[in-house]
Amino acid sequence: MRSAGRRWHYLLFRWALMLLLLAVAVGLGYALLSLPQQAVGLSEQVSANMATSGVQNPVTAVLLNFRGYDTLLEMAVLLVALLGVWSLGSAEVHRKIDPEPVLSLLVGGLAPMMILMAGYLLWAGTNTPGGAFQAGSVLAAAGILLLLSSKRFPVRLMGWPLRVVLLLGLGTFAAVGMTLLFVSGGFLQYPSSLAGAFILFIEAAATLSIGVTLAALFLGGRPQAGPYR
Amino acid sequence: MSAVLLYALTGAGLFTLGLYALIIHAHLLRKILAINVMGSGVFLILVALGGRTAGAVPDVVPHAMVITGIVVAVSATALALALVLRVQAATGRAELPEEPLE
Amino acid sequence: MQVIYSAMALFLLMTLVTGLWRILRGPTPADRMLAAQLFGTTAVASLLLLAQALDRPHLRDVALVFALLATVTAVAFIRRAWTVWEEEQADE
Amino acid sequence: MILQWLFDSLLIIALLWLAWRLLGSADLFKAIVLFIAFGLVMALAWVRLDAPDVALAEAAIGAGLTGALLLSALARLNDLADTTHETHTPSGKK
Incomplete structure (x- = not known):
């Protein structure tokens, strides 16, 4: 059986974890939103070399x-x-x-x-x-x-x-x-x-x-x- | 906001959901499911960001990596399941002891 | 015509989301599994519609793979999970 | 255009909701079936993102292999639990 103190600790852990993961999600979202709207990536290199790829x-x-x-x-x-x-x-x-x-x-x-x-x-x-x-x-x-x-x-x-x-x-x-x-x-x-x-x-x-x-x-x-x- | 960005954000959401479940669940099979959901989130971000090209054709390099990633994920899942079965056979339970903040 | 195909694909996606309810409700494992199989069938249909709507004929290959491989999950369920469950019900 | 937006938002909501329910479900069997459904919806998302190769891989692996792997692992897990006389919640029971 879990004592009241342990239970309180457990709840605290849950809430701290949720806050931390919320921060992770917001950070990830911010990083994704701050990327340029258009990027060529490697598609130009790929299409340039398609003829020799076989x-x-x-x-x-x-x-x-x-x-x-x-x-x-x-x-x-x-x-x-x-x-x-x-x-x-x-x-x-x-x-x-x-x-x-x-x-x-x-x-x-x-x-x-x-x-x-x-x-x-x-x-x-x-x-x-x-x-x-x-x-x-x-x-x-x-x-x-x-x-x-x-x-x-x-x-x-x-x-x-x-x-x-x-x-x-x-x-x-x-x-x-x-x-x-x-x-x-x-x-x-x-x-x-x-x-x-x-x-x-x-x-x-x-x-x-x-x-x-x-x-x-x-x-x-x-x-x-x-x-x- | 463009549609591809919306999918990338969904990927970030899936990753976070998976991470949360990975940490709080004690059962090992649930942890495997959580890791798979996290992986799907990462794949979604990769492919969505590959779709930001100006033309109609998306960048195919992330696609190729995601295909290899999916196959690696399924083989890692198979290995993890075999390990979980060994843990169950050895200890009688497929869970980590649930004792937060010792 | 394209619009009609897209609208039908959207409708199928809506029925698919409604099918989620059966997976969540159950009550027996077979109900949940059948709902997942229904998901597969609906996905095949909407893939075929999308192949027309987006003019991507190769999506038909994806639909074919879906249709063929959905059986594997069903057979795994029958051979592994369902027999265990039946034995448990018989025990009680 | 509006159809496209509706399709996207429905797909995204379905993905997030499925992930939430499968990770939070108390019944392991239910979680696995929800995971199979998640794989199917994922394949539709790849189609929407114009990645038919990825959709093919996801269809083959998500529809065929992962489901079979997880279901048979769960069955073996329950078998092992029965033989060691451990109290273990079997799949499909309330």
């Missing part, structure tokens, strides 16, 4: 070409998050499997559609909205749907094949970058005639890795063979 979608150009190393390091972040989850223990395996006909029918129809959608987003990402991250997320959703439907995954896929796919994105990205470092003298400096092909190649590998990494993160532990709970 793709038509400016967001993909920024992600895979102009700031490619950002995306490379993000793949590493995803991998580190997965390593963190795996180091906490192995995934729980469900004790009993109850076959659910409606769910299997749904998953059997939807999962292929999602994989198709992921492929479309990856392909379309070069000139319309889309790209590796979106495609990877859709792929991960297909994987999660399969995991949720208690499909039994083959044991032999849970060992090194899984790890190869997890590393594929980061590996391809780094390998292409290093090769270009020796060939053209700059890390991830694509020759402009081949830039589109390089970007699509890296994105395809990245999509697979992002999809499998996110689905593995959903599992919440090192995978074993079996239906998951």
Whole structure:
């Protein structure tokens, strides 16, 4: 039971916190309002270099070409998050499997559609909205749907094949970058005639890795063979 | 006041709301939700400020960063949830002890 | 025509905000989850209208992703949260 | 023009209100469902800010992944609480 003094302290803490956060909000608002009404940002540089980027979608150009190393390091972040989850223990395996006909029918129809959608987003990402991250997320959703439907995954896929796919994105990205470092003298400096092909190649590998990494993160532990709970 | 600025201010509001909830709630799952709301606020500010260009085309560099940010946020959330489950398994509760001003 | 599409999108956003009431009221988890799914459906419809109104055909892709992936949340709910709740109700 | 303003203000009010309710809700399950709804409204805000790429990412992650992640984590949390015989408020009960 909380004594009257403690309770008073608690209320004081609440009010002090509210005042402090009000000050933070007002400060943030003032900072935002005092910014210039119009700013060009980096849009001029982006549009000036679009011709040499190898793709038509400016967001993909920024992600895979102009700031490619950002995306490379993000793949590493995803991998580190997965390593963190795996180091906490192995995934729980469900004790009993109850076959659910409606769910299997749904998953059997939807999962292929999602994989198709992921492929479309990856392909379309070069000139319309889309790209590796979106495609990877859709792929991960297909994987999660399969995991949720208690499909039994083959044991032999849970060992090194899984790890190869997890590393594929980061590996391809780094390998292409290093090769270009020796060939053209700059890390991830694509020759402009081949830039589109390089970007699509890296994105395809990245999509697979992002999809499998996110689905593995959903599992919440090192995978074993079996239906998951 | 332009519409993009209104969205930026909304982002600041979401950030503050999230920060408040992050501090006062003891349950760890609530803290994760609060951090996600704070993140959404930051993303909203970034994209809204990218829309201040004179023409019709917004600045795409913040867009690219926000896309990577969203994916990093979801993977960090997954890691945090795994940690919360470990805390629950180890201590029997997924909360920080609620003892303000010790 | 654009104005009509925009007005319809606005109307859908209004119905979406009204749907919030069901999420807040419940009373069972299934009520809340279904209201969230209704949110998804309404968002798909308003995205399609916005694609016409703002002349941005690529918004249809966003709507397609929404429609496909809303199922994942529903299935996660059925497989994880709902069974737990049902067992608890059966216990009492 | 007036339609645009109405749309913006409704969207902003919905965002702030959802954030407020989801962070303040006593029931964890309700908070998670409100968070899923928050993600959906966020995707509409990205569309309004002319960022279709971000809207796609938010749609894929907000509609599909985050909801599934949070719901299954909550279910496991309740399972663990049951096995350790801790008094824990289960989702969906008053």
